[in-house]
Amino acid sequence: MMMMKGEQWSNLGSTMAAIMFVYAMFRQYFPPQLQDYIFRYGKKLSNFMYPYIHVTFDEFIGERMKKSEAFSAIQNYLSDKSSSNAKRLKADVVKDSQSLVLSMDYNEEITDEFNGVKLWWSANRTTPKSQQFSFYPGADEKRFYTLKFHKRDRQVITGIYLSHVLKQGKAIAADNRQRKLYSNGTGQGWPGNRSSTTWTHVAFEHPATFDTLAMDEKKKREIKKDLVKFSNGKEYYAKIGKAWKRGYLLYGPPGTGKSTMVAAMANFLNYDVYDLELTTVKNNVELRRLLIETSNKSIIVIEDIDCSLDLTGQREEKKKKKKDDKNEEGDPISAMSKNEERKESEVTLSGLLNFIDGIWSACGGERIIVFTTNHVEKLDPALIRRGRMDKHIEMSYCRFEAFKVLAKNYLDIDSHPLFGEIGNLLEETDMTPADVAENLMLNSDDDEEEGETCLKNLIEALKTAKEEASKKAEEDARLEAEKEQKEKEEAEKEQSVKEDVTQDAISAKEVKDNGVIH
Ligand SMILES: Nc1ncnc2c1ncn2[C@@H]1O[C@H](COP(=O)(O)OP(=O)(O)OP(=O)(O)O)[C@@H](O)[C@H]1O
Ligand SMILES: [Mg+2]
Known part of the structure; x- marks a missing residue:
């Protein structure tokens, strides 16, 4: 040995x-x-x-198990390629959506070509050898993509190809994405959860678009341009040192299309919508949490801001009342519930403003904030000053331009002999697009005759509205005149009383003076 x-x-x-x-x-x-x-x-x-280079892209990165953005992008990119390329496919239902997405199966390889360069992608997974019990099936399974390419193509691949894949993948994701409508409500279920409000969502499927929105064409174009500029403005906002967000104030009478406009904006930009109901938000802290939880590429809407935010004054009153109540109550449970109630909706104007342009607003850009109101004059100037609400959009009554859009949408009519009369009436009468639209709804299936009937009905409705308006104006004028007359009479009466008093005083003085002399 x-x-x-x-x-x-x-x-x-x-x-x-x-x-x-x-x-x-x-x-x-x-x-x-x-x-x-x-x-x-x-x-x-x-x-x-062996002239090939292998690059792997893991699904998760970092200690905190954050899902890799690259992995998702590659997944989307490849699902697009592989459905026509790979032989073994894996089907998946995209979350919250009805569509089926096909992607390549594990260990399947697909070939891609880019600028004449050939490369190969494969999907892989490793399952750990130890069969530990896990609550989440497949939790310790590791998935990754492998990219194989020839050494001589290294420049092309690392230089442009990979960024091309990421960009394409993200674009595909944006197209496939099921957009959501979030609303904040009190958490349901177990009592411990009841104290805070959370976002819940449904699929956002509002059909409104800028094409179907009845308003002045010029105004519409301007808004669309503004939105495009905003959504492409990442570099611009970074350059000027502003948080990447934009505020819109939509104001106008009920039924003029404010909510419709929000939906059209979301559809136009492909953004999610967060419908924020301020009255259910307990306090500023909760407001901040809710707003931070919103995702990128979203529109945050606060409807009827004048109603949902008791602009501090009224809230003070409420608090005082509660305090009085409490003095009367001795029992602690009702005192507690009172206390809870008191806490309800303690969102203040300053809390909201702080969020809109405070330091938190910079957390995650690409947010549009929309306020809608029927009474712009009631709003606190601090809320709507420029810079906070960057753009004020008035939604007004239906005029001829807007009517033409509605006629096209509802009746499929571009022009009609009755248009002239309708145009004139619309200039003289204030009717909301909602009312006009109501008159243009076909009762039965599409029929030219019926289209004309609708227009005639609209003319009738406009005439009635005009008469009512003039009657109301007359009535208002009469009341005004009466009021003025009354005021005048009262003033005269007061004047005569005053004169009488002075006269009395003078005569009293005379009596007195005479008395002294004599
Ligand atoms: N400008 C418009 N273009 C197309 N449709 C409109 C327009 N304005 C109103 N409508 C129609 O009228 C209905 C009511 O409009 P919408 O809810 O947008 O009004 P609003 O201004 O939000 O009213 P409110 O102030 O009461 O919330 C919508 O369903 C829509 O079909
Ligand atoms: Mg509305």
Whole structure:
């Protein structure tokens, strides 16, 4: 045994010596250029034997198990490619949506070509050997994509191809995305959850678009331009040092399309909508949490801001009343519930403003905030000053331009002999697009006759509205005149009383004076 080991050692020793010798000879007798060449050749030889580079993209990155953005983008990119390319596919129902998405199965390889460069993608997964019990099936399964390409294409792949994949993948995700309508409500279920409000969502499927929105074409174009500029403005906002968000104030009478406009905006930009109901938000802290939880590319809407936010004054009153109540109550449980009630909706104007342009507003850009109101004059100027609400959009009564859009949408009519009369009436009468639309709704299936009937009905409705308006104006004028008359009479009466008093005083003085003299 020992002998053998000794033999081996001596063998190894002699081999080493031989290698050293050859190397020394090599160094000594081959010129350095040749040595370089030989080394390079050796490397080339091994490259020739296996000239490919592998890059893996894991599903999760970092300690906090954050899902890798690259992985998702690649997944989308490949699902687009593989449904026509790969032979073994995996079907998945996209969350919250009815559509089916096909992606490549594990260990399947698909070939992609980019600028004449060929490369291969494969989906892989590793399952851990130890069969530990886990609450989440497949929780410790690791999934990753592998990209294989030729060494000579390294420049193209790392330079442009990968960023192309990421960009494409994100764009596909944006297209496929089921948009959501979030609303804040009190958490249901167990009592511990009842104290805070959370976002719940449904699929956002409002059909309104800017094409179906009845309003002045010029105004519409301006708003669309503004929205596009905003959504492409990442660099611009970074450059000027402002948080990437924009505020819109939509104001106008009920039924003029404010809510419809919000839906059209969301459809136009492909954004989610967060419908924030301020009255159910308990306090500023909760408001902040809710707003931070909103995602990128979203529109946050606060409807009827004048009604939902008791602009501080009224709230103070409420508090005082509660305090009085409490004095009367001795029992602690009702006192507690009172206390809870008191806490209800303690959102203040300053809390809201702080969020809109305070330091928190910069958390996650790409947010549009929309306020709607029927009474713009009631709002606190602090809330709507420029910079906070960047754009004020008035939604007004239906005029001829807006009517044409509605006629096209509802009746599929571009022009009609009755349009002239309707145009004139609309200029003289204030009717909301909602009312006009109501008159244009077909009762039965599409029929030209019926279209005309609708227009005639609309004319009648406009005439009635006009008459009512003029009657009301007359009535108002009459009341105004009466009021003025009354005021005048009262003033005269007061004046005469005053005169009487002065007259009395004068005569009293005269009596007195006379009395003194005499
Ligand atoms: N400008 C418009 N273009 C197209 N449809 C409109 C327009 N305005 C109103 N409508 C129609 O009238 C209905 C009511 O409109 P919407 O809810 O948008 O009004 P609003 O201004 O939000 O009213 P409120 O102030 O009461 O909330 C909508 O369903 C829509 O079909
Ligand atoms: Mg509305």
